[in-house]
Amino acid sequence: MRADAQAQPNIALIKYWGKRDAERNLPAVGSLSMTLLSLQTRMSVEFDDTLDRDRLEVNGEAGDAMLQRVSRCLDAVAGKDRPRAAVRSTSNFPIAAGLASSASAFAALVVAADGAQGSSRDTIALARLAGHSSGSAARSLFGGFVELSAQEDGIDAGAILAPADWPVEIVIAVTEESAKPLGSGEAMTRSAASSPFYASWVERQEDDLAAAREAIAARDFGKLAAISEHNCLKMHSLTWTSRPPVVYWNEGTLACMQTVRELQSVGHAVFFTIDAGPQLKAVCLPDAAASVRDALDATPGVTRTMQSSLGPGARLLQA
Numbered sequence: 001m002r003a004d005a006q007a008q009p010n011i012a013l014i015k016y017w018g019k020r021d022a023e024r025n026l027p028a029v030g031s032l033s034m035t036l037l038s039l040q041t042r043m044s045v046e047f048d049d050t051l052d053r054d055r056l057e058v059n060g061e062a063g064d065a066m067l068q069r070v071s072r073c074l075d076a077v078a079g080k081d082r083p084r085a086a087v088r089s090t091s092n093f094p095i096a097a098g099l100a101s102s103a104s105a106f107a108a109l110v111v112a113a114d115g116a117q118g119s120s121r122d123t124i125a126l127a128r129l130a131g132h133s134s135g136s137a138a139r140s141l142f143g144g145f146v147e148l149s150a151q152e153d154g155i156d157a158g159a160i161l162a163p164a165d166w167p168v169e170i171v172i173a174v175t176e177e178s179a180k181p182l183g184s185g186e187a188m189t190r191s192a193a194s195s196p197f198y199a200s201w202v203e204r205q206e207d208d209l210a211a212a213r214e215a216i217a218a219r220d221f222g223k224l225a226a227i228s229e230h231n232c233l234k235m236h237s238l239t240w241t242s243r244p245p246v247v248y249w250n251e252g253t254l255a256c257m258q259t260v261r262e263l264q265s266v267g268h269a270v271f272f273t274i275d276a277g278p279q280l281k282a283v284c285l286p287d288a289a290a291s292v293r294d295a296l297d298a299t300p301g302v303t304r305t306m307q308s309s310l311g312p313g314a315r316l317l318q319a
């Protein structure tokens with residue numbers, strides 16, 4: 001009754017920010033993302049009748065802070081009367097720092113838990129289960145460019161372009177290694193309740209999704225850059241204008257934005273996006289990747305950079 005799975009985080013270009021239904025964790029808006037290749041989470045789930053409670057180990061240490069969310073996710077996959085489970089997770093990148101570690105973790109968790117039970121579900125069913133724990137995790141079930149649509153009664157999600165059909169590179173500039181001060185769920189709820197811009201954010205999201213979808217279909221990098229940066233800055237405007245405000249950026253984040261502007265001004269195909277943390281993700285065409293990485297490495301406040309191309313969705317690993 002053990003299975004191992006691997007998933008990669010995804011980076012949203014058109015962001016999920018806001019919940020339609022907090023109880024069921026349903027997003028208020030659709031979103032569009034890219035699944036990475038070289039940042040990875042591996043998860044092993046072993047159901048064991050002899051355990052008196054679930055155990056969670058994250059990167060070799062007891063993961064008690066996350067245990068409740070993990071147990072709830074296992075209940076959703078295997079039912080409340082399931083045997084208790086020993087869960088082990090390892091990631092090769094910083095967790096809880098705005099690098100979408102919850103996305104890869106819950107995507108890998110549902111695949112491993114389903115696998116440990118005999119793999120009865122298809123990908124969309126697994127995506128819905130993952131999305132219940134972390135909205136963005138639903139997208140990591142799929143590879144390449146992925147769109148998630150938000151409907152009244154649930155989500156739909158699927159790949160819209162495979163990694164090989166439009167190779168792009170992502171350079172991640174890490175400006176802070178430790179965990180973020182406020183989780184995305186709480187910050188979203190605060191934005192919905194108090195930002196004066198929230199209603200217009202929800203209303204305009206379909207337009208942004210359509211523009212991104214068209215840019216991807218046409219492999220139009222400039223168009224994708226413009227709509228992605230616009231959508232990212234709108235999401236952060238919601239957090240800045242929440243009460244009390246939530247500011248995820250630090251000085252390094254702003255310095256990285258300036259670096260991306262300078263690279264753009266000399267003709268490099270690159271744009272930025274930022275999630276619920278201070279790290280900046282620079283998306284670029286492969287030709288620009290070396291210059292982008294060198295420039296971000298040299299930017300004040302950057303502690304290190306990581307690079308990835310696009311990768312596949314979550315999957316079972318052979319034992």
Ligand code: PMV
Nearest residue numbers: 012015016134135136275276
């Ligand atoms: O899935 P969550 O609850 O970790 O929220 C993700 C929020 C953002 O990363 C900021 C945006 C997104 O679409 O991934």
